[in-house]
Amino acid sequence: MEQVNSQEAMIWRSEYNINNFKIDNEHQKLFSIAREALNIAKLQNHLDKNSKLKEVIIKLFEYVDLHFSHEEEYMEKLSYPEFSNHKILHENMLEMLKKLISEINTMELEQIEKELNDFIEKIFVQHIIKEDKKIQLWNTSLDDLKTNFGWKEIYSLNNPELDKEHKTLFKIAEEAFAIVEPELKHEKIKNILNKLYEYMKTHFSHEEKYMEEISYPNIEIHKELHNNIANTINDFVKELPSLSEDSFEKELARLIDVTIVHHIIQEDKKIITWLKANSNQSDS
Missing domain, CATH: 1.20.120.50 (Hemerythrin-like)
Structure with a gap:
């Protein structure tokens, strides 16, 4: 049975905006990197696939880390009441990626793909679309x-x-x-x-x-x-x-x-x- 297309979840929609130009642009960039990772996962050449997956995971980590720092500055500026809890979510997600990067050389390709897909689901579906949206709702009259x-x-x-x-x-x-x-x-x-x-x-x-x-x-x-x-x-x-x-x-x-x-x-x-x-x- 054909599974649900993961790439459908990586289509940016205007409803995901939190009405901050910089943060919204960075979210779109994260969606772009996630689509890149999912495309690599479909490669047939396993040697290329493994190497490219490692590259894109490191790229994702670096950009996520940068984005989270900007988002936290924005929440502090707004005096967002759930800032502390939101920051913990950021720290947990960065730890997920750090762990994946540190163990990637000892993991089977299928396991790397699974861990990457799990992370993408958490950061995009659960975090950007739900948690980050709460910032916009709180900041809107x-x-x-x-x-x-x-x-x-x-x-x-x-x-x-x-x-x-x-x-x-x-x-x-x-x-x-x-x-x-x-x-x-x-x-x-x-x-x-x-x-x-x-x-x-x-x-x-x-x-x-x-x-x-x-x-x-x-x-x-x-x-x-x-x-x-x-x-x-x-x-x-x-x-x-x-x-x-x-x-x-x-x-x-x-x-x-x-x-x-x-x-x-x-x-x-x-x-x-x-x-x-x-x-x-x-x-x-």
């Missing part, structure tokens, strides 16, 4: 977040049923930003989140059934992501009473961005991309 929020055609999977349900998720989420009396806000948010949670469960069930029908190879990973989203929403509902009025709408915007927008454009698109690739191979 609530009014701007509300203005820019909503369904966009770039989110389309070109699957009518899935797109219809995704649009409904956005409509429910938009209700959370409707103006109500201050004393009613917490209760309103709680009710809408419960509504969102119930509809998500229905949608996830349909999406998982669809993945089963097409024999999607990463279905178990995708199901786990669905579970994580459901747990995140539940945790947020529990935290609502303790959040100040100034922060809970901003937290809601961040939650929706991470759980809906980036799940659709990063994970759900993998399903459709894999299906197209498989359909093309079947037709050829």
